[in-house]
Amino acid sequence: MPSRIAVHPAAEARGAKWVGELDQHGVQRASLIASLPGDADAVALAVAHHPDRFVGFFMLDPTRQDAIDYAKRALDEGLRTICLFPAMHGYYLHDQRVSDVFDLAASRRGGTVDRVAVFAHCGVLSVGIRKKLGLPSPFDIRYGNPIDLHGIALKHPGVPIIIPHFGAGMLREALMLADCCPNVYLDTSSSNSWIKYTPGLTLEQVFKTALDVVGPDRLIFGTDSSFFPRGWNGEIHQKQKSALDAIGVSADHQDRIFSGNFARLFG
Numbered sequence: 001m002p003s004r005i006a007v008h009p010a011a012e013a014r015g016a017k018w019v020g021e022l023d024q025h026g027v028q029r030a031s032l033i034a035s036l037p038g039d040a041d042a043v044a045l046a047v048a049h050h051p052d053r054f055v056g057f058f059m060l061d062p063t064r065q066d067a068i069d070y071a072k073r074a075l076d077e078g079l080r081t082i083c084l085f086p087a088m089h090g091y092y093l094h095d096q097r098v099s100d101v102f103d104l105a106a107s108r109r110g111g112t113v114d115r116v117a118v119f120a121h122c123g124v125l126s127v128g129i130r131k132k133l134g135l136p137s138p139f140d141i142r143y144g145n146p147i148d149l150h151g152i153a154l155k156h157p158g159v160p161i162i163i164p165h166f167g168a169g170m171l172r173e174a175l176m177l178a179d180c181c182p183n184v185y186l187d188t189s190s191s192n193s194w195i196k197y198t199p200g201l202t203l204e205q206v207f208k209t210a211l212d213v214v215g216p217d218r219l220i221f222g223t224d225s226s227f228f229p230r231g232w233n234g235e236i237h238q239k240q241k242s243a244l245d246a247i248g249v250s251a252d253h254q255d256r257i258f259s260g261n262f263a264r265l266f267g
Contacts, residue, residue: 015046019053021231028259031222031266033057033083040070044077055266057081057119061089062097068104075108075116080266081162083119086143093120093148099155106156117160117265119187122146123168124194146174153181160265162187162220166206169194175213182218185261186210188240189222203243216253220261 015032022030032054034043040058047056056079060071071082082101086093105116122144126137146167153161164187167174178184188207195201210219223236237258244254 015050015054017228018046019050021228022053025232025234027232029053029055029262029266030225031055031057031081031262034059040074040077040079044074044079047078051078055080055262057083059083059085060101061085062095062101063089063091067097068100071101071104075104080115081117081119083121085121085125087121087125087139087141090140090143092143093122093145094151099152102152102156102159105159115158115160115265115267117162119162119164120146120149121164121168122174123165123170125168141169144168144170146170146177149184150177150180153177153184157181157183159183160185164222165190165192165194166210169197171198171206171209175210178214178218184214185218185220185265186214187220187222188257189236190224191236203239204246207240207243207249208247211247211249211253216249216256217261217264219257220265221258 018030018032022028030053032043032046034040036059040056043056043058047054056077058071058074058079058081060067060074060082062084064070074082082105084093084098084101091097102118105118108116123146124141125139125144146163149161153159161181161184163174163177163184166186166188174184174186178186192203192206195203195206207219221237221240223233225231225233241254241258244257249257
């Protein structure tokens with residue numbers, strides 16, 4: 001099964017540590033995301049050392065003047081997914097600069113093996129380490145509406161778009177987008193604590209609704225495992241497995257969610 005891991009620099013040693021952690025928990029493959037912007041080189045190094053275990057993701061701020069050049073270098077180094085955090089960097093997802101990022105992703109498509117995806121964080125954004133340190137998180141969630149991706153998703157149907165955390169509080173909007181655009185995938189990662197914003201909503205209901213709208217082929221399991229000594233966050237897997245069992249999702253469909261869809265997207 002795949003997972004999603006955030007890493008700091010010194011990725012060669014950190015990558016080896018994560019490989020041991022994945023082995024211990026029976027995780028075959030994971031996406032690897034730098035936890036700081038600008039760390040694409042570090043992630044590329046970890047992926048190069050463990051190409052059969054990691055798929056490299058990198059954060060991109062499209063408002064930077066050198067954004068496209070930076071993205072080109074990261075993709076040339078073998079990274080596979082461009083990560084957008086509009087609430088963090090202050091831009092709308094229908095911005096022309098975002099469209100330029102999608103143009104780049106589409107231009108790199110040469111088949112499943114080297115297809116480039118775009119990961120767009122929508123809804124509520126929080127950074128766990130900032131909370132632990134008591135630091136403010138000056139993120140403007142007005143920028144993170146999944147519906148703003150509709151035009152771009154239609155323009156680039158060959159570019160997979162991953163919306164993490166079921167839209168992180170914007171489930172309805174994420175489902176609307178995914179229903180209109182078959183290249184949109186929903187990532188199930190994190191504790192999904194945004195559920196508290198809808199009284200009475202449960203994780204079981206979230207999964208059932210998502211499956212009713214997008215089916216089992218466009219849900220991608222993730223944990224947001226991000227630090228040691230906790231390591232791989234197995235509790236997230238247990239909760240999501242229990243939720244899927246509770247609503248009667250078949251073993252075949254669970255296999256797609258927990259591993260098959262990730263493997264199909266990234267070769």
